Amino acid sequence: MNELLLRRAAAADAAAVRTLTRDAYAKWVPLIGREPRPMQADYDHAVVAHRVDLALLNGEIAGLIETIDQPDHLLIENVAVAPAFQGRGLGRRLMAHAEQLARALGRAEIRLYTNARFTENIALYRRLGYRIDRKEEGPLGVTVYMSKPAGRHISTS
Numbered sequence: 001m002n003e004l005l006l007r008r009a010a011a012a013d014a015a016a017v018r019t020l021t022r023d024a025y026a027k028w029v030p031l032i033g034r035e036p037r038p039m040q041a042d043y044d045h046a047v048v049a050h051r052v053d054l055a056l057l058n059g060e061i062a063g064l065i066e067t068i069d070q071p072d073h074l075l076i077e078n079v080a081v082a083p084a085f086q087g088r089g090l091g092r093r094l095m096a097h098a099e100q101l102a103r104a105l106g107r108a109e110i111r112l113y114t115n116a117r118f119t120e121n122i123a124l125y126r127r128l129g130y131r132i133d134r135k136e137e138g139p140l141g142v143t144v145y146m147s148k149p150a151g152r153h154i155s156t157s
Contacts (some may be wrong), residue, residue, distance in 0.1 A: 004090070006097060009052035009064070011044070016061050017052055018043040024063075024080035032117055032141060038078045050077060053097060055090055065094040067101060074102035074150065076112040095128055102150035110150050116142035 009017055021043070025036045046052060046066060055063040063081040067074055076098050081090045102110050114121050116135060122144060126132075130146040 003057075004062075004093060005056045006053050007056065009047045009054050011047055013052070013054065013061075014043045014047045017047060017054075017064060020061055020064060020082050021078060021080045023083055024086075027083070028115070028118060032115060034140070036115060037140075038080065041078070046077075051101070053094075053101075055081075055094060057085065057090075063090045063094055065098055067098055069105055069107070070111075072107070073109040073111050073147070074098060074105060074107045076110060079112075091124065092128065095125075099148075099150055107150055109147050111145070111147045113143050113145045116144045122146075 018041075021041070022039050025039045028036050029039075043052075050066050050068050052064055052066045054061050055065075061082070062085040064078070065076065065080075066078040068077050069075075076095075079091060079094050079098075081094070098110060110130075111133075112125065112130070114125070116122070122132075125146050128148070130148040133145045133147050136143050136145070
């Protein structure tokens, strides 16, 4: 992978964040029969209210990670990689960035949630050291809640 540059998204990036997220999650629509929640999010609000870090490769936005600082943990709200850049380890690098951010903020834990039908994502998170805390059934399906202590290293290889 070429040199990766991370930068914080600004309000002017909201449309690009929306487009990248919609493109990244589109593959899941046939599996669950609807748009996943990140495809419907208000990114004009999110880039201001949350931390959205953009991953740029050769000046192109290749991925992003959206985090929300909570009093006792860092929540990963969204991690998305543009389809053209998937399968190159960028998701792992974004997850490692979130772990570094959690430690810098003094948070002992990182949490995330995902759709139970996104089995390849769950498998990746488990390989990265996340454990399944609980599963909740709701009107949109089963949500899997996962967490990991922030101090454990994530391999980016």
